[in-house]
Amino acid sequence: MSRWFFSGFLTAALGVSIFSVTTPKGIDFVHQNSPTRNKYLIETMGGGVALLDYNNDGLLDIFLVNSGYLQPSMSSEDFRRSQPKYWNCLYRQNPDGSFTDVTKAAGLSAVANSDYGMGVAVGDYDNDGYPDIYVTNYGKNILYHNNGDGTFTDVTEKAGVAAGGWSVSAGFFDYDNDGRLDLFVTRYMKWDTKSNKACGGKWNTYCPPGVFPATTNILYHNNGDGTFTDVSQRSGIAAVKGRSLGVGFADYDGDGFTDIFVANDGMREFLFHNNGNGTFTERAQEAGVALDGDGTPYAGMGVDFRDYDNDGRPDILVTNLAKQIYALYHNDGGGSFSYRSLQAGLGTLTAGSSGWGVGLVDFNNDGWKDIFAAQGHVMDNVESIDPALHYKQPPLLAFNHDGRFERADVGTELPVAGRGVAFGDLNNDGKIDVVMSVLGGRPEVFYNHSAGGNWLTLTLIGTRSNRDGIGARVVVNGQMQNVTTAGSYLSASDKRVHFGLGEATHADVDIYWPSGVHQSLKDVRGNQFLDVREPKTP
């Protein structure tokens, strides 16, 4: 028995968590959602979190999206975002692991008072080597260009990506493989503070999504000159209306073009197949991912689009409300999925939970992707209606044992209203950490000190493809990941690609770049961060 296996076994047997949960020094952010008796729907939906190395110093920084001020009767939509307590915040990580609030210095404090904050996407849309930030709002969205000197500039107007309405999650990806990151934005519904209403009679609850009209999602094509074009209509994305929350990207059918999965709340889910010619076809039903295993729609929230069973094909995990079961769709190949929640153990794990941000991530470096999910019910008074349900819940950590998930100690029993989750190696120890945003509360940071196996973390540097290799298909010792910062809910994760190697000390790496270049690296040493530059020629 190997030392690794033995120590991993001991950790599990003793019930010791791999995480220590804390709010690091320097992070004083408190999310402000301003709940009211009017039960404005936006109150319960924010806010996002991003892990990015904005200054390229090798340390991940944290960006947190704030929401805003609400009052029982909104005569005008002034969310008081100019007040510091309602600002989004960027925290720069210092070499000692503490953080410094650099929001104002970075030029990120200015947000229009009419924007109630939701989520964040991260991507280097101009390929200058510095990650840019896109913030979604109820109101107008904001694109911040990273100037490379520690500051950002609001380029929304020039870029033409303000959207409008109620945007939720967003993600950068290159749908046409032209080497430039495009942008997808989910929108929840047609709603405003004036059309809001409360439901539930004497219980006075947030209304279910079906009370309000569905709306379209938005796809922006990157023109390469700092501007984007809204191609929602001509791409086919706007052909269907949804009540969309989470979004994930992966090439599910191996045709070399990135597809889109959108989690919808209270209606069938969307799977936009990329036709490779600038258009998409919504094929969730044909693919078997529109509904749960009983043919029933559910409250789709967060999503991750990754290969959980190491068969080389990306699967789909969707969080939803209590009394439903997180939906896990296994990619069977041939463009078809099968519902595998029960076989994977998610019935036991999630029937009583309401999930939001989620990730399939190998936390213990055993070569299998585990689950972490932020949890908590939508309704802040749900216990009054059904004592079995909970507004605040601890997050879920479940280890993957050959495709079946089993609950693990997440390191905290403190129930919170978890929402966004971002994943990344904060302290560069080869183990993936987690930052979870908390509705109306302080974010929680889960430092991973797993005694697990070997690992390999790759930073892709595109030359023909987009600068960060977003969308590349990376295969390491048989494990596969599509490179992405998107997924989860309202959040953006570290762009680096992490693989647990288990007992293997070396790895064979195959990278299928969006440009079509296939790059093969043999016998790569484990336990290292490796930059991989895309060859200029195939």
Place this chain on the structure above:
Amino acid sequence: MMHILLVLAMGLQSPSAAAIEHIQAGVAADRQGQHAAAIDEFRKAADLAPDFAPAFIDLGVAYMKESRYADAVAPLQKALTLQPGTAEVQEMLGYAWLFQGYASRAIPCFEAAKVKGGLGIAQVETGDLADAIVNLQAALRQHPTDPDLLFYMARAAGLLSRQAGDTLLADDPNSARAHQALAENYWALQRYTDAENQYQAALQISPNLGGLHLALGKLYARNQDLQKAEEEFRAEVKLRPGSAEATYRLGETLLENGKINEAAAELGRANQLRPNMPQTLYALGKAESLAGNDAGAEKAWTQLLTVEKDSDLAAKAHFGLASIYRRQGKAQDAAREMKAFETVNARASQSH
């Protein structure tokens, strides 16, 4: 009209021509819905022919139509004095008393008329619940959708149940059954923790009492605590292996807990214990499908569709069939089943 039938049937002595004229005028007024005028005419006829029972019957009926139940009593009683044993008049008099709240006076009238429904209703009012249920059941066999009968049947059963429960709790409050009864009351009140405590108390007193583990299992399942639910259903099935419900619940919970093969076995057994239950067939098909036994799934779901065609479960069965056909690459079959799923689903949703 009752009065014409009665006159013919009774073959009574002829009243005066004037009385007959008033009766005819009353009948005409009654036909035009002029009940007050009819009452006036029937009263005059009764005054002119004080020994002519039909005049009093007509008067009583007219009062009843006007909801003047107190006024109806005297003419109906007079009619019975003149012509005892007339069942229809007894029934009418019974309702006249009952509608005024004199249930005990109504009972002999209904008994004499052999009217089970009225008798049952009156007995509910007087608290004679056991006899009421017998009579209401008899009446419901003749009129199975009568809302009054159904209402009083439900009320009688509920009151009887409560009486039995109260007696149980008063006479033997520390018995397992008393705790079980309390648990069920708490459950109805959505006090689930109290219900759980009472079931557990019952189990401590009587560990082998059937139904307790089943109820606890349902409680845990309701609270989404599926592992504890599985434990309780297992215990119930061990105690009562012939219980189709316990076996079905165990199978369903095993399925949700991802123990697919064991779930399929239990659900198969549940289907043998009580064949063709749609819920069991659906869950069995699901278990077989998840276990990779497409033939078994197809068999269960196809069987379900012979039992139910337009229900939620039927829609789900079509969805399941579409899934296995898609997995098998049978695109046409999958499309057909998806179309059936959508059609049945829409119909089932509308009927909700």
